Amino acid sequence: MPDYKAPQKEMKFVLNEVLDFESHYQTLPGGDEVTMELVETIIEEGAKFSERVIAPLNRIGDEQGCTFDNGVVTTPDGFKEAYAQYVEAGWPSLSHNPEYGGQGLPESLGIVMSELIGTANWSWSMYPGLSHGAMATLEEHGTQSQKDTYLTKLISGEWTGTMCLTESHCGTDLGMMRSRAEPNDDGSYNITGTKIFISAGEHDMAGNIVHIVLAKLPDAPEGTKGISLFLVPKFLPDANGEISDRNGVNCGSIEHKMGIHGNATCVLNFDGAKGFLIGQENRGLNCMFTFMNAARVGTAIQGVAHAELGFQGSLAYAKDRLQMRSLTGKKNPDGPADPIIVHPEVRKLLLTQKAFAEGGRALVYYTAMMVDKAAKADDEKEREEADTLLGLLTPIAKAFLTEVGFESANHGVQVFGGHGYIAEWGMEQNVRDSRISTLYEGTTQIQALDLLGRKVLMTQGDSLRKFTKIIHKFCKENKSNKGVKPFVSKLSDMNSEWGSITMKVGMKAMKNRDQVGAASVDYLMYSGYVTLAYLWARMAVAAQLKVDAGQDPEGFYKAKLMTATFYFERILPRTSSLVETMLSGSDNLMALDAELFSVE
Numbered sequence: 001m002p003d004y005k006a007p008q009k010e011m012k013f014v015l016n017e018v019l020d021f022e023s024h025y026q027t028l029p030g031g032d033e034v035t036m037e038l039v040e041t042i043i044e045e046g047a048k049f050s051e052r053v054i055a056p057l058n059r060i061g062d063e064q065g066c067t068f069d070n071g072v073v074t075t076p077d078g079f080k081e082a083y084a085q086y087v088e089a090g091w092p093s094l095s096h097n098p099e100y101g102g103q104g105l106p107e108s109l110g111i112v113m114s115e116l117i118g119t120a121n122w123s124w125s126m127y128p129g130l131s132h133g134a135m136a137t138l139e140e141h142g143t144q145s146q147k148d149t150y151l152t153k154l155i156s157g158e159w160t161g162t163m164c165l166t167e168s169h170c171g172t173d174l175g176m177m178r179s180r181a182e183p184n185d186d187g188s189y190n191i192t193g194t195k196i197f198i199s200a201g202e203h204d205m206a207g208n209i210v211h212i213v214l215a216k217l218p219d220a221p222e223g224t225k226g227i228s229l230f231l232v233p234k235f236l237p238d239a240n241g242e243i244s245d246r247n248g249v250n251c252g253s254i255e256h257k258m259g260i261h262g263n264a265t266c267v268l269n270f271d272g273a274k275g276f277l278i279g280q281e282n283r284g285l286n287c288m289f290t291f292m293n294a295a296r297v298g299t300a301i302q303g304v305a306h307a308e309l310g311f312q313g314s315l316a317y318a319k320d321r322l323q324m325r326s327l328t329g330k331k332n333p334d335g336p337a338d339p340i341i342v343h344p345e346v347r348k349l350l351l352t353q354k355a356f357a358e359g360g361r362a363l364v365y366y367t368a369m370m371v372d373k374a375a376k377a378d379d380e381k382e383r384e385e386a387d388t389l390l391g392l393l394t395p396i397a398k399a400f401l402t403e404v405g406f407e408s409a410n411h412g413v414q415v416f417g418g419h420g421y422i423a424e425w426g427m428e429q430n431v432r433d434s435r436i437s438t439l440y441e442g443t444t445q446i447q448a449l450d451l452l453g454r455k456v457l458m459t460q461g462d463s464l465r466k467f468t469k470i471i472h473k474f475c476k477e478n479k480s481n482k483g484v485k486p487f488v489s490k491l492s493d494m495n496s497e498w499g500s501i502t503m504k505v506g507m508k509a510m511k512n513r514d515q516v517g518a519a520s521v522d523y524l525m526y527s528g529y530v531t532l533a534y535l536w537a538r539m540a541v542a543a544q545l546k547v548d549a550g551q552d553p554e555g556f557y558k559a560k561l562m563t564a565t566f567y568f569e570r571i572l573p574r575t576s577s578l579v580e581t582m583l584s585g586s587d588n589l590m591a592l593d594a595e596l597f598s599v600e
Helices: 010-020 021-026 035-064 079-088 107-120 122-140 145-157 284-318 344-376 382-419 428-439 444-457 462-478 482-512 514-547 556-571 573-580
Strands: 068-071 073-076 159-164 180-183 189-199 208-215 229-233 235-237 241-248 251-252 265-278
Touching: 010 035, 010 107, 010 241, 010 514, 010 556, 021 035, 021 189, 021 344, 021 482, 035 107, 035 122, 035 428, 073 251, 079 122, 079 229, 107 122, 107 284, 122 145, 122 159, 122 229, 122 265, 122 284, 122 444, 145 159, 145 180, 145 229, 159 189, 180 265, 189 208, 189 229, 189 444, 189 462, 189 573, 208 265, 208 284, 229 284, 235 251, 241 462, 265 344, 284 344, 284 382, 284 428, 344 382, 344 514, 344 556, 382 428, 382 444, 382 462, 382 514, 444 462, 444 482, 482 514, 482 556, 482 573, 514 573
Parallel strands: 159 208
Antiparallel strands: 068 073, 180 189, 189 265, 208 229, 229 265, 235 241, 251 265
């Protein structure tokens, strides 16, 4: 397993020099107290915790997994103790409301911290990670009593939270769910049903678990319009808000999974469990999207995490492993062979990982800025514009970054060759752990339909135009910058093409709605590559400033420019084939009768 090293310089570069978070924080209420000195201190302390406490548990969690015994789940060695340190240090409360015990810092800082602990140990990070969505849901939609009783405990980290959507017969199609909520005379509800794939649904790390559960009332309308949202604690609190009676929710089993073994993925049985309505009846899906959007940004971080971890392991190995000689002559004349980093194809694998990890980080942090603005900007118009932009970027960040994160994890195995397939190096675990990221919180295909269908075509392209205008303005401002002209020129062309192909897909969809589904994933990946090109161009502009000023003694900024060149010349051209396939129509997918899909 590679030793995780928090990429602090990379993180600070994006925050300070590319996205100018210091100015960003000054625009938020109370943001004048969030200095970059404070931000850097948080990163440094978070790095220590991640490197020293969480990372060493990554392989342990994979090898031991969670154990299940008659409804009781025990986490791997060290997980519980690490969580106690996490709570004691105040990390759960970082970006939450001070009224309920939070520190009141911007949500973007919590996202930065999530990258650190997620890359160090994704399985462990999921236990506190799911709590953030539960907190956001209660803070926005909960009653005052629910906030006082549950939100305070979640923010302190004493209790953790989950999200309970999926049932065995329905995944994304939540309108088919069977879980029921029967009203009681005291205003509570009895929740009955079974939920599956519940991450961190049962464990021994916290005193209580607060489940956020979707269910239907007896007289609910059919489909998604009849879904309500409920708070169902593992232990019911007493009048003082302390743990009291055990509720009627129990873990029936834990899943035997491909990866993320250290996290308990549970089957939860609700047997008349007492629950409490969150928000309005039959409006549960609207409330749940608060949770889902937080979870989707969190999943985008996972894509970056696996790309980063794969790159760190691959880089160290490629510099050390001796195999063959360079085609241009010996680079290690005193040794029996050259390190494999001298070979062009190995370089391509490494640079792909590097481009996706660093570009993905910039995309996640850029999205985090939109999260801050949508939640806290003083100006209502600014909040609305940030929310629109966030709606467009969330499916791109979630789906695109997890797809390329999985690709990068696979490259890690390839760099190691046969050794990459062996458990002790950690590369095969990184692949297994990353595979789930393209599935949960909505598969890539679902995210693609959301992007193209709901966010772009249903708004008649308005949300996309808001973003392409931002890119256009950037290109216009930097068109005379000779050092980055190749990047800006290409980005400008791609930005125009993005609008053009969107119109073509939309025209096809007016004649046949299957055209949306047929084009959607290719459209999403295309959108991801162009979005990352915008952020790589911004990083190149920041790096060029330092190079021109002679402030690059260690070559950090030169490396940024060279990686940008690689991205634009080796990765961005993938968009050409995506344009051809997304515009090829739906007949090549739908014309074959389903009965002819057969094995004979």
